[in-house]
Structure formats: structure tokens, C-alpha cells
Amino acid sequence: xxxxxxxxxxxxxxxxxxxxxxxxxxxxxxxxxxxxxxxxxxxxxxxxxxxxxxxxxxxxxxxxxxxxxxxxxxxxxxxxxxxxxxxxxxxxxxxxxxxxxxxxxxxxxxxxxxxxxxxxxxxxxxxxxxxxxxxxxxxxxxxxxxxxxxxxxxxxxxxxxxxxxxxxxxxxxxxxxxxxxxxxxxxxxxxxxxxxxxxxxxxxxxxxxxxxxxxxxxxxxxxxxxxxxxxxxxxxxxxxxxxxxxxxxxxxxxxxxxxxxxxxxxxxxxxxxxxxxxxxxxxxxxxxxxxxxxxxxxxxxxxxxxxxxxxxxxxxxxxxxxxxxxxxxxxxxxxxxxxxxxxxxxxxxxxxxxxxxxxxxxxxxxxxxxxxxxxxxxxxxxxxxxxxxxxxxxxxxxxxxxxxxxxxxxxxxxxxxxxxx
Numbered sequence: 001x002x003x004x005x006x007x008x009x010x011x012x013x014x015x016x017x018x019x020x021x022x023x024x025x026x027x028x029x030x031x032x033x034x035x036x037x038x039x040x041x042x043x044x045x046x047x048x049x050x051x052x053x054x055x056x057x058x059x060x061x062x063x064x065x066x067x068x069x070x071x072x073x074x075x076x077x078x079x080x081x082x083x084x085x086x087x088x089x090x091x092x093x094x095x096x097x098x099x100x101x102x103x104x105x106x107x108x109x110x111x112x113x114x115x116x117x118x119x120x121x122x123x124x125x126x127x128x129x130x131x132x133x134x135x136x137x138x139x140x141x142x143x144x145x146x147x148x149x150x151x152x153x154x155x156x157x158x159x160x161x162x163x164x165x166x167x168x169x170x171x172x173x174x175x176x177x178x179x180x181x182x183x184x185x186x187x188x189x190x191x192x193x194x195x196x197x198x199x200x201x202x203x204x205x206x207x208x209x210x211x212x213x214x215x216x217x218x219x220x221x222x223x224x225x226x227x228x229x230x231x232x233x234x235x236x237x238x239x240x241x242x243x244x245x246x247x248x249x250x251x252x253x254x255x256x257x258x259x260x261x262x263x264x265x266x267x268x269x270x271x272x273x274x275x276x277x278x279x280x281x282x283x284x285x286x287x288x289x290x291x292x293x294x295x296x297x298x299x300x301x302x303x304x305x306x307x308x309x310x311x312x313x314x315x316x317x318x319x320x321x322x323x324x325x326x327x328x329x330x331x332x333x334x335x336x337x338x339x340x341x342x343x344x345x346x347x348x349x350x351x352x353x354x355x356x357x358x359x360x361x362x363x364x365x366x367x368x369x370x371x372x373x374x375x376x377x378x379x380x381x382x383x384x385x386x387x388x389x390x391x392x393x394x395x396x397x398x399x400x401x402x403x404x405x406x407x408x409x410x411x412x413x414x415x416x417x418x419x420x421x
Contacts, residue, residue, distance in 0.1 A: 004185060007031055007076035007108075009101050011041060011066060013259075013329060014118060014153040015082035017050050017164045021189050023064035030066040031073050031104070041066040047357075049328060050157065074108045078185065079115040081105065081130075082153060084259060086332075091266045091286075093122065095129060102130045106137025109146050114173075116149040116182055120264050122208055122271035123201040126150050127174070148174040149182035150200040152207030157258070158327030168192045172203035208271075211264035212282055217251045218261070219285035222292055225253040225421045229299070235421065236411055253421040254409060255296075255334035255385065256289040257323035262332050293337020296409060296421070300381050301345055303405045303419050309380050314347045317379040317399060320386025321353040321361060321369055325410075328355045335385045336365050350374055354390050374399070381405040387412055 004026050008019035011032040019030040032038050040047060042065075044057040051059075065072070073079075083097040098119055105115050115134060117126045131142050140146050154167045169190045173179030183196040197203040225235045235253060242248050256262050265282050272279040304311050323333040339349055351361075351369045361369040373394075378401050384391060387410035396416065400406060408417040 004078050005029075005076045006078045006080065006185075007073040008080045008082055009073075009104060010081065010083035010097075010119075011037060012082070012084065013048050013050050013157050014155045015080075016041070016046060016048070017155060018080065018082060018118070018153075019066075020051050020055060020059045020064065021164055023059045023062060025189055026078075028064055029073050029076060030064070031068070031070075032066065033068060033100075035068045038066045038068045047328070048157070050155070070104060070108060076108070077110065077113045079105050079109065079113065080118060080151075081115065082118040084331075085119045085121055085263070085267070086259065087263050087266050093267050093270055095121075095125065098125070098130055099133055102133035103137050106134040109134060109138050109140065111140065111145045114147045114149060114178060114182065116151055118151055118153040120152060120207055120211075120260065120267065121204055122267040123204040124271070126200050126204060143174050147178040148200065149178060150203045151182065151186060152203060152210075154210075157329050158324055165189060165191045169194045170197055170203050170206055171195070172197040172200045174200060208264050208268045211261045212268050212285075214251075215256060215261050215265045215289060216281060216285040217249060218254065218256050219288040221251045222253045222288050222421070226295070229419075236414070252411070253292075255292050255323075255337075257332045257334035258329065259323075259331050262289070262323075262334070290334075290337075292421075293334045294341040296383065296385070296407065297338045297341030297345075299419055300342070300383060300405060300407045303407065304381055307403050307405060307418070309403055309405060312346050314380035315377070316342060316347050316349050316381045316383065317374065318349060318351045319353075319382065319384045319391055319394070320388055320410075321351050321356045321367070322386055322388075325387040326355065326389055328357060330356050330361055330364065336367070338383060338385060339365075339367060350377075350379070353386065353388070355388060379404060381407065383407045383409065384413055384417075385409045 006022045006026050006028045008015045009031045011030045019028055022028045045053055046056055081101045083101045086094045088094045135142055149172055151171045156162050169186050171183040171186050171194050173182045179196055183194050187194045228235045243250050265286050269279045269282050301311055321335045322330050352373055354371055356369055358369045361367050379399055392412055406417040408420040
């Protein structure tokens, strides 16, 4: 174990916290093709806010290095791939980042080395898609010259309580011996413990169903919310009453975006379809959750009409744009769906989010976003879409007119809103 030298490829929300953690015990190098990202990290700051400046600087002082130079990782012998696995515009898995990372590994891996994948995939991707790329670019033979493992990431962006070392880790290896070795490496830094899966495919499947299960459960309560709204029943009151039963699962309705729950079910669905099975429940859950942004927009417009508020040319404020609370991550945010649906009504939209980077939102979504609350302007409707801590005690009185509509997606303004999920 003393001769383990780790390279983490991909220094985003998953890779950086993991690399920082491993650097407390092993010589560790972080690799990312984004030179601007590497330069930022080497100054001791992480713009994703997953690793504090204090922790990152301590790691750098202890020898942790981030680089975009492939020559800097040739001496490593334990490679961890933590690149994004998105879907394309048709919701088909996009494996290009994985192929690129596998090519990088193939150019530097040596005999006896191990490559572990953390990116979320459907069962079979590691050994059927990634490993052949490593073989082709290295000239080495799988399970003879080099070995592999899979340990699905379980990072929860923005969560400062359940950090990487405090979440139990699933591990696996391409042979029983390598599985035990991979498990030992992870167990040396993961204080919550590890679970060694019998095969790589089992570990891949375990990851992809974790978020699919949450997606389906949220879809169920989203559907309940639609039903209860039609019946004039408060969904939160219903869920609070049902939660008094010891085995009731306390899911809440809402927007389902991000790089995990909003994406992983499509990976599982495509895998099922390749096997000749049409996954009805999984895809039904996705359709329900993907439609919630448009549903919220339509509900707001209906409430405006009921209150006699002129919709055409109205001013609407959206509070929050990130995919979840207390996190700057805007990847696959479903708040954009609210914006797009409202735009069809020819309204004027203002978006305020104290966490999101305006330049990133503008570049990725074409939306003008501000980090400053627009005090002094009164809106015809306000939609609270993200439960940032800053919004919990927000006084919206200066932002609205007596007839304005306030719609609360996240149940923070329960006694002050006209509508909620």
C-alpha cells in the first residue's frame, strides 16, 4: 500500500473531493484537461465550493498537485476516472468524456497498474466500452498486464455533512484479488466503510438504480401533487400526515435536475432496451419529472389569471436557478424549463440566485441572472424554485404588489404563497 500513487482524472464535483481525500494518505495527482480549472485549483480555490479553500490549501501544502500535463501522471499506478457522464439532446447516454479519459489512461498506464472508474454508467460500460480503449492506446492486455475496478461516486453536491469520506463506498475489481486491493485502498480513507461487490457489473448496476429509485419516488409524489392540487388539498399536509407511519418514505415533490437523478435513469433505460426490455416505470417517472418545470409555469399563469393579473408583458421574478439548494451547480437545472415555458406567454423574467455564476448561466442557457436581489422593483409574480438558505427568511413583501402571485416550489413560504407543489 505504501507504493500506491494515485491519479484522479476529472477534477469536478466528484474528482476534486476524492483527490483531496486520497492526498491525505497517498501521493496524489489531480488531472484535468481544463487548464483554467487547474490554474484555479493551484491557487487554493475551488469554484464549485465542494472543497473549502482551507482544505485545498492544506492539501497543496502537503504535496497534492493538479495538472493538465499528461507527463505529470505517467508515474502513477492507481488511476481513478471521475469524468461526467451526461445524456445528449435525445436523452441517450453520452460516453465521449469516458472515451477521452480512457484514451488518456491508455497513454500512461503501465504493467501492473489499476484503473478504477467512478463515473455513473449502465452495467457493462467499464469492461465493454472503456477497457478496450485503454487496451488499444496502451498495447497492454486486460487482466494480464493491467487491471480495473469500479467504485461509483456518491458525492452529494452542496452537502457539507455527508462528505465523501462519510458516505459508504461500493467497490469492485476485475478479479477477486484486484477487488480486494481496490477495496483496501478506498477503505483506508473512507471512514464510513466500504462494500465490496462481487463484480464490476454489479457495482455499476447498484449505482444506476440508486438514483433511478429516487427519481421514481419523486415522480410519484409529483403526480400526487398534481392530483391534490385539483382536489384543493395541501400536498404537504398530506405527506406530513402519512409520514407518521414508521415505514413511510418521506419524498417531496419538486424539480428533478442535476447530473445524477435527472440523468442516471436514462442510462438504465437504454441498458434495458438493449436487452430487449422496455422499462415502463423508469421512463414514466422520467416523463413526469421532466414535465414539472412546464407544469409550474402553467400553474403560475393560471393563478395570475384567476387574480386578474395581466399576463402579457408582466414582470415575473424567479428565486433560484441552480439544480439544488446551497450549491453553484447549474448542470441540467430544471428551472430553465420554467423560464422557457413562461417565455411563451411573452412575460419579462428576472432570475435571482446568490449561488449561481451569471457568466456560466448566460453561456450555458442564454439567461441573464443576477446575484443581487432586485430591491425597489415589484413583480406581478414570484416563483421560489430553489431552497437556498438565503431564501428561508426572505421578506418578499417589498417585491410584490397586493394582487401579485407567489408560487412556492420548495415549501419555504407556506403561509405567504398562492400556490405550491
